Amino acid sequence: MKKLIPILIICALLISCGGKENRVRSISKKHEPKFLYGVCIDSLDIIEDVVKKGDYLSKILLDKGVSYNTIEYLSKNKRNVLNPTKIKVGNKYTFLMSRDSVPQPKFWIYEFDKLNYAVYCLSDSISAWSGQKEVITRVEHVGVEIKSSLWNAMVDAGCDPNLILELSDIYAWTIDFFGIQEGDSCKVIFEKQYIDDDTVSCGIGDILAAYFKNSGEGHYAFAYTQDGKKEYFDEEGANLRKAFLKAPLNYRRISSKFSNGRMHPIYHVVRPHHGVDYAAPSGTPVQTIGDGTVIEKGWDNKGGGNYMKIKHNSTYTTTYMHLKGFAKGISKGSKVKQGQVIGYVGSTGASTGPHLDFRLQKNGTYIDPLKFKSPSADPVKKEDIERYKRDIQVYIDTLKEH
Numbered sequence: 001m002k003k004l005i006p007i008l009i010i011c012a013l014l015i016s017c018g019g020k021e022n023r024v025r026s027i028s029k030k031h032e033p034k035f036l037y038g039v040c041i042d043s044l045d046i047i048e049d050v051v052k053k054g055d056y057l058s059k060i061l062l063d064k065g066v067s068y069n070t071i072e073y074l075s076k077n078k079r080n081v082l083n084p085t086k087i088k089v090g091n092k093y094t095f096l097m098s099r100d101s102v103p104q105p106k107f108w109i110y111e112f113d114k115l116n117y118a119v120y121c122l123s124d125s126i127s128a129w130s131g132q133k134e135v136i137t138r139v140e141h142v143g144v145e146i147k148s149s150l151w152n153a154m155v156d157a158g159c160d161p162n163l164i165l166e167l168s169d170i171y172a173w174t175i176d177f178f179g180i181q182e183g184d185s186c187k188v189i190f191e192k193q194y195i196d197d198d199t200v201s202c203g204i205g206d207i208l209a210a211y212f213k214n215s216g217e218g219h220y221a222f223a224y225t226q227d228g229k230k231e232y233f234d235e236e237g238a239n240l241r242k243a244f245l246k247a248p249l250n251y252r253r254i255s256s257k258f259s260n261g262r263m264h265p266i267y268h269v270v271r272p273h274h275g276v277d278y279a280a281p282s283g284t285p286v287q288t289i290g291d292g293t294v295i296e297k298g299w300d301n302k303g304g305g306n307y308m309k310i311k312h313n314s315t316y317t318t319t320y321m322h323l324k325g326f327a328k329g330i331s332k333g334s335k336v337k338q339g340q341v342i343g344y345v346g347s348t349g350a351s352t353g354p355h356l357d358f359r360l361q362k363n364g365t366y367i368d369p370l371k372f373k374s375p376s377a378d379p380v381k382k383e384d385i386e387r388y389k390r391d392i393q394v395y396i397d398t399l400k401e402h
Contacts, residue, residue, distance in 0.1 A: 037094070037117060037119055043098070045103065051089050051090060051091050053089050055089070081130050082118040106122055114202040115132055115133055117130070134195065138198075139190070139191055140192045141398065141399075143186070143402050144157050145184075150167075163188065171212055171219065176246055180214060189399065190204055190206065191205030191207075208222075209222050210399075221234065221240055222395060237388055239380075242374035242377065243374050244290040244316070244374040247358075254277065254279070254370075255277045256273060256277035258273065258368035274359055275319070275321070276369050278356045280345045282345055284354075285345075286320055286341065286356055287341055288310055288318070288338065288339070288342050290312045291336065291337055292312035292313070292318075292335075293333065293335055294331065295310065296308065296332065304319075304350075306321075306324070306326065307319060308326065310342075321358075323343040323346050324344045324346025324347070324354075327341045327342050327343055
């Protein structure tokens, strides 16, 4: 019986080890090399710092043992990659060092900003190139209630200032941002960009959708590309961009409105004032409210001072008066684009202080700019409107939820 026990144990082991499914496999984990600024850093050490006051390129490199010859070669022959005189205090730089007993600099990287950088290869093959970090885009949303201004509300919510500026541009034709009041609100769905393994924000991408409630009235905006051009439309497919801007400048207040009988502040007689006076600091840029052609530019002897007149089409003409001066490169006959700076606020002519006297004519007759409703640009095409409405529904649902 004792002789049978070893035999039975051996048989059991043979049976248990038989078959492919019970074979033990040796699995080796594949090594994934690590990269920084496009350079493999598996055998390199990282030293990070920032440009300090009094630093210059040769000093930074010499301190880590880079030779004069190498510095001279890179400075003279690779200025297209990095101009040595343009490095800025506070900008980050990185040395990638060898792990020798006496560490040697193999690469030096200078960051122009969060996204873009220049690389100096300091090894046997001296070279330089520009690079850009990998950008990860995430879709995010934010909602704010306005107490004082849109800017303050969104900054308090941690928003990138560029998001606020982009939002202002989208609604430039729809909302008078100087008329925003407490209780107004705004919701935005937008792309936010990240670098460094999705840990550092480097800016915003497109605004995909937005909802702005102003004076009890809601205004949707949805990004949509038509004929190769991205524009913003409302929930019915109407273009938010109008033929004309709501105002030709960023103003502090309206000092005088359109009137057929106003007491002139200088001549002290009642006479028509067929324009709107926008009070603003001297030198404030003045923009044309729409595309057009300059048909008059010069001095108005009737009190308008430096002025410019622009014909937008066969129907509408605008006039800009009391200008301090004109933008360079603009003369009679020049073509101008909507939003282009054409001059600067001044107090020339019959004026009591810096302001812009802005006038709008329709078929030769002056009309009140504050009551004028600008025609819209092209809407979503009829053949695309059903698909457009289906596409934006997910954004409408998201904006309502938040």
